[in-house]
Amino acid sequence: MSQAPHSGPTRAIDRYFASYSADHRHPLNQRIHVVAVPAILWSVVALVWCVPVFGTWTRTGIWAALAMFAAWSFYNRLSRRLGLGMLALFFFCGCVCRLIEMRLGPGVLLAAAAAVFVFAWVAQFVGHHYEGRRPSFLTDLVYLLIGPAWVMAKCYRRLGWRY
Template identity: 65%
Template structure:
């Protein structure tokens, strides 16, 4: 790619190109399609479990603040991805709130920890010599922890013919 074409490329396209370079194996990609959203939900649920010290705020405040900050990153990177991630965040927040209300904070916490551990094990298996044989992208830059969910969403967009 020449320098002019590269400079015209959006930052999100450069992020995805780099991320895709660490995710070439089909099995590892499929693992990511399931594990990345699971990790995203588990982080939201873990943040939901942190007590809120001021009584006029409700449980979920820390999760809402983190989702808003992440959403701003996605919105700036791509409006279509921003809208999609907003839908993802609302759905995950709704589900988390439902689990919290019906099963309590401790069961939500235990479920979030279990999902987090299992999903990360799956991620590392996908990156092992058994499949990908490359280290996870976030070892080079922690921002790839935000790129992963957008990358999975962009894959879904491409599959249904939407532009991101």
């Protein structure tokens, strides 16, 4: 019994990346995404970091830790190697949030996160203007999670690592 010829990527992560890459072919858009996507990721972590614990005004980063764990679980299911890279990135994001909160205060963290979030999204839409295509997440919200993994995979490829 013969098998059908292989017609495309078999791993879910490869299918996501193929679809995401189709919307990100312009070199300027790719360069913008390599900077703006991690900036958005950090800003979202920082914004969630600033949400106080119920019944108090204490900000411990617990909500950000839970959100990062949920996102990491998604990445780790798609690719363990990519999951490790995303875990390191989440750890770095958490450390930066804690450092800014300790040294400059939660108000500065909140303001910086909001500014980075707005600036990075504007940059993303400028990139998509040059691309001539809509952002992938307008098709499926899962691409909001695929973007950071796509950038991480680009870094892996540049380093000669498999994901």
